[in-house]
Amino acid sequence: MSTTPTPQPGPAAPPPGCPAHRLYGPDAEADPMGLYEKLRAQHGAVAPVLVQGDLPAWLVLGHRENLDVARTPSRFSRDPRRWRDMQEGNVPADHPLTPMTAWQPVCHFVDGVDHERLRGAITESLERFDRRGIRRYVKRFADQLIDAFAQTGKTDLVAAFAEPLPMLVMTQLVGAPESYGPRLVEAARDMTRGTETAVTSSEYVSVTLRELVARKREVPGRDFTTWMLEHHTALGDDEIVEHLRLVLIAAFETTANLIANTLRMVLTDSRFRANLSGGHMTLPDALEQVLWDEPPLMTILGRWATGDTELAGAQIKAGDMLLLGLGAGNLDPEIRPDATVPVHGNRSHLAFSSGPHECPGQDIGRAIADTGIDTLLTRLPDLELAVPESDLEWNASLMSRHLVALPVRFAPRGSTVTGSTAIPGGRRPPSAPARVAPAAPATPFAGEWPAARSSWWARLRGRR
Numbered sequence: 001m002s003t004t005p006t007p008q009p010g011p012a013a014p015p016p017g018c019p020a021h022r023l024y025g026p027d028a029e030a031d032p033m034g035l036y037e038k039l040r041a042q043h044g045a046v047a048p049v050l051v052q053g054d055l056p057a058w059l060v061l062g063h064r065e066n067l068d069v070a071r072t073p074s075r076f077s078r079d080p081r082r083w084r085d086m087q088e089g090n091v092p093a094d095h096p097l098t099p100m101t102a103w104q105p106v107c108h109f110v111d112g113v114d115h116e117r118l119r120g121a122i123t124e125s126l127e128r129f130d131r132r133g134i135r136r137y138v139k140r141f142a143d144q145l146i147d148a149f150a151q152t153g154k155t156d157l158v159a160a161f162a163e164p165l166p167m168l169v170m171t172q173l174v175g176a177p178e179s180y181g182p183r184l185v186e187a188a189r190d191m192t193r194g195t196e197t198a199v200t201s202s203e204y205v206s207v208t209l210r211e212l213v214a215r216k217r218e219v220p221g222r223d224f225t226t227w228m229l230e231h232h233t234a235l236g237d238d239e240i241v242e243h244l245r246l247v248l249i250a251a252f253e254t255t256a257n258l259i260a261n262t263l264r265m266v267l268t269d270s271r272f273r274a275n276l277s278g279g280h281m282t283l284p285d286a287l288e289q290v291l292w293d294e295p296p297l298m299t300i301l302g303r304w305a306t307g308d309t310e311l312a313g314a315q316i317k318a319g320d321m322l323l324l325g326l327g328a329g330n331l332d333p334e335i336r337p338d339a340t341v342p343v344h345g346n347r348s349h350l351a352f353s354s355g356p357h358e359c360p361g362q363d364i365g366r367a368i369a370d371t372g373i374d375t376l377l378t379r380l381p382d383l384e385l386a387v388p389e390s391d392l393e394w395n396a397s398l399m400s401r402h403l404v405a406l407p408v409r410f411a412p413r414g415s416t417v418t419g420s421t422a423i424p425g426g427r428r429p430p431s432a433p434a435r436v437a438p439a440a441p442a443t444p445f446a447g448e449w450p451a452a453r454s455s456w457w458a459r460l461r462g463r464r
Contacts, residue, residue, distance in 0.1 A: 020048040029396030036328035045312035052096045057321040063332040065312050071355035073111040082304035084319030106242045123360045125227035135371045141168040142375040153412040156405045165372045166255035175223025188252045209244045255365045257296035260403045267385045292343050295351035298327035326350040380410045
């Protein structure tokens with residue numbers, strides 16, 4: 001294990017007359033994009049900010065600067081043990097950032113040889129999946145989820161579709177029994193929202209994954225867990241459990257957000273919908289557009305300076321924390337002078353970061369979102385938002401912005417030909433919170449739905 005150099009003392013200070021802005025609290029979370037542009041106008045590509053507890057950090061706003069930080073671990077390490085505030089005792093165990101910055105022997109917290117060993121086991125195991133097989137899983141679970149609400153004519157697409165689908169698929173890919181899926185969805189949802197039972201839910205996920213690893217040692221399969229166990233790097237059980245946890249939670253958080261954000265754009269943005277229905281944009285194109293405009297993670301925390309350095313005029317001190325501003329970098333006027341112009345065939349966005357720590361499962365996330373949304377819009381082509389767009393609510397945090405609910409209405413339909421009516425499930429773990437039923441539309445739909453309603457999505461599919 002590489003040694004960690006001792007940071008030089010002295011807090012990071014903003015330029016004179018330029019006070020740092022808080023990245024937390026109601027004001028910052030209400031309009032993160034507006035705050036990014038305010039910071040960009042005042043400071044340029046790198047801005048001094050404050051995170052929870054008024055701890056200093058640097059928010060990287062420029063697209064080029066984000067790539068510089070992400071791609072040069074020799075200057076900007078992923079190891080949180082370098083964080084000066086952590087070393088000086090300014091980040092107590094109950095600090096809101098502790099769960100995301102407490103060092104663990106996992107690939108996203110190490111650099112160099114250790115990182116190559118751990119990440120190699122993940123990427124090489126993920127590469128063994130048949131992408132067509134993944135899409136079959138997605139189609140199967142998407143149909144099951146849709147069957148659960150198709151006859152009602154209304155649902156909340158966040159709680160009933162966008163959130164459960166990624167975890168149900170990933171449960172299969174890691175080789176867990178289907179009964180694990182619904183329970184892991186509940187636990188993951190709970191722990192990522194920082195509720196009072198988040199610690200209990202986190203423990204439930206760890207215990208469940210330990211049981212899975214033990215089972216796979218006895219009965220191997222063709223799945224991610226088995227392939228991690230068989231990998232030539234000879235990972236220990238603790239390492240495998242932590243990386244299973246990392247993959248599951250990362251897939252849940254980012255893919256659920258991508259699905260919800262894309263569906264919201266389809267239902268509310270006339271320009272976006274016109275490009276789809278007019279054949280000017282395919283669904284994969286639409287996903288990439290959302291990854292540009294509203295990435296699942298707006299900010300990544302963090303990187304830590306390995307020594308005194310300069311970045312876009314900002315004087316960074318050893319041990320300073322930097323936040324990758326993915327959402328801000330995607331809207332950098334240096335690369336997108338007009339953010340209203342669609343970006344076609346361009347994957348140079350920052351949604352999955354870059355460099356050695358770039359998301360290894362991004363293609364699987366795309367496949368889940370693409371196939372899931374296609375299945376939903378094919379079966380329910382007359383989906384409409386059931387509330388005014390202005391009534392949609394968001395939960396925001398330092399790292400992401402979540403759509404609370406996406407109430408929709410449609411003509412009631414029967415289940416699929418297979419007759420499946422619900423996702424397979426078992427008894428919910430006592431530690432996990434009760435599952436919240438999908439919210440009813442705030443503005444109930446009155447009257448009968450026209451039987452022969454035209455379908456823009458059916459017209460689009462006809463062009464394929």
